[in-house]
Amino acid sequence: MVTGDGSYIKKINRSNILSEIFEHHKISRASLSKVTGLNKATISVQVNDLLKEDLIYETQEEHHSVGRRPILLSINEKAAYFLGIDLDHDQLLFNITDLKGNTVKYEKVDLHTDIYDEIVTLIADHIKNYEAFFSSARYGLVQTVIAIHGTISTDNRIHFIPRNQWREKDILSDLNKLGIHNVTIENNANLSAYAERIFQYHKSENLLNINLSSGIGAGIVINGELHKGYHGHAGEMGHMIIYPKGKPCRCGNEGCWERYASEPTFFENAKKILERNIETHADIKQLLNEKNEGIIRALNDWISNLAIGLNNVINLYNPEMIVLNSPILKIYPDSLIEIKKHLISSVSQYRDIVLSGLGAKASVVGACAMGIQHFLELPHLTLSETNNSIAI
């Protein structure tokens, strides 16, 4: 229960002030008072606290209007660092951002093993290195969030990762045993949705991020919050039935969406249509450059099945933004046009549908953003996408 004592309200105001500093980048005490509605004196007290904690700093600039020159406040991005890890079946992505969400380190590590213990040890070693490297910062490396390509149970264990066939792995306590703390895990599609909202579509209270890869997974933001469902499995929407008595699926049903619209099914079908081998995204690009008609037919066939599921999802959620994260769609210049052609229902409505600009990095930058929001206890956060990669 939220007990409403004095310190609680101070916390609310602190969060609001921090959020405004994030959003305005540079803002004076006087302006903060105006945008938050809080008294100038209140702002001064809170700002002094934040300065003492080194979370913000003061600067001054040239000023060409009447009155005293304001002191501008900014987030002290060098105060704390956050690590996001994408744990995929064949590679690990590591991404570190500062407190403002700028990427300062990005690393891709190919996996040559699928043994759980080895991978956990590898992750632990990396975290230890990063922690040492950032230890001189005011708060050091504060938190690590790991993106999981599978489901997470309510007790924060990995429930199931299809590609690795890992079940009920308590990765947090396994990392604990290796001396690594301050780690949380979250579904990768959820983190991607989170990233799209915080870095791109700040105003969207109803946002859907759909990742097409080996399966179809979605992250869902509703009323501004992640929607995880009762067991934490919401968004596993690849197993929506779109062809009753269709292709059998490992889930036990027949005709699931991901048997028709995931990326692997595209390659299967394209092989049949083109009567030649096609295996990589580069192959698709090549064929498109050659203006091969078969590949366009294959793409449009695939998109028509994709659109059936999209229609259904839209019908249920009435989302504001739909962000599609798919390498194939990214390659095909007409993909959005073709998708929208199929979304003709007068009832299934949405505001806009776009391709992800964050792409494969979405989950890791979302992970870092989640760390920032948690560290500062912010109810809302907006960051700008300035991923200026700095070599370590």
Added chain:
Amino acid sequence: MVTGDGSYIKKINRSNILSEIFEHHKISRASLSKVTGLNKATISVQVNDLLKEDLIYETQEEHHSVGRRPILLSINEKAAYFLGIDLDHDQLLFNITDLKGNTVKYEKVDLHTDIYDEIVTLIADHIKNYEAFFSSARYGLVQTVIAIHGTISTDNRIHFIPRNQWREKDILSDLNKLGIHNVTIENNANLSAYAERIFQYHKSENLLNINLSSGIGAGIVINGELHKGYHGHAGEMGHMIIYPKGKPCRCGNEGCWERYASEPTFFENAKKILERNIETHADIKQLLNEKNEGIIRALNDWISNLAIGLNNVINLYNPEMIVLNSPILKIYPDSLIEIKKHLISSVSQYRDIVLSGLGAKASVVGACAMGIQHFLELPHLTLSETNNSIAI
């Protein structure tokens, strides 16, 4: 923006105290202090406010343990009354509850017109009568909430009601012109979901209420809040495509769920299977009593299509409770067993699926509950279903 000043925190505490009194029915100041975590003195101050406002009253009971006998506090149910109206194409339902959510008046009015202005006038006349009748109560008839069998736009107008073919009707200002104020409108499926949560499944943070009638409409509670979507159209899930290139639908697509699983489609199909006329729910009951095999086949056929959509909805939302509100399912004793037989996916998970106990009254009691929650500004509300109809 939530400005955190002193009065805000008092409001939070007041809401928590009121919620606890609702939940415990009778509770002493000392117990309130324990369950809320607030200091006894704080409770005393707030309770005195509530007593002065006549929102609660004191009683004492026999007491057989050591120590001073507690003074028990209860909600003063006679302080305020709330009206819910279900605006259907052929009838109006009026339901009035007291402040504790007990029904004190229920009225059904058959409509012999489909002219918008006439119906609005009829509604206004009823509200005026009820307002007069309850005018002697401390706060009188506080608020009216109207359940709409269609979509509502974000500017609080009726967007579209399919059965009436009403579009963009500003019913609130039309009622205003007739001297009726304090009215809000809400989708009937949303209000039903709301009712199921507040009267029945208090603990369910992820609840889906699916109404089967002329179409299929759902109310969705996610993270404890109603999910309305960007345009307010979330839950119009009847237009999910389950048979690509199937039966054409008025929405512009083909193979929509409601062309296979709404109640009218059951009657259509049953006629074909049984080769005789079947038009009412009483007919179904009759045939079931006669142990007619055709009706069971027709029901099970219909349910298998219903289950395809349910599988999809479950797959997307991972809900805790699914409440089905359908007269046909209510008649057929095996309906839940048959539905569950089809929900075999290892991925589509839910906690439980049940038939609505509130039935046709769900929307109107939900409407009253919404009025109560709004009047007292409660973040959470739990009511018990004691609809002791008292003739006016």
Added chain:
DNA sequence: TTTATTTGTTTAAAAAACAAACTAACTGTT
């Protein structure tokens, strides 16, 4: 009758926001 215990109130103190007065700093005008 006394003791222990629980309930509820009173009183004083602390925390936090606010309003208003004040100081500081700056531009533009005379």
Added chain:
DNA sequence: AACAGTTAGTTTGTTTTTTAAACAAATAAA
């Protein structure tokens, strides 16, 4: 250069609300 006008930020004292602790009231058990 002096001064008026304006905006930024701080200080002072007040108000609101909660809390802790002491106190009063009521009651069962010893």
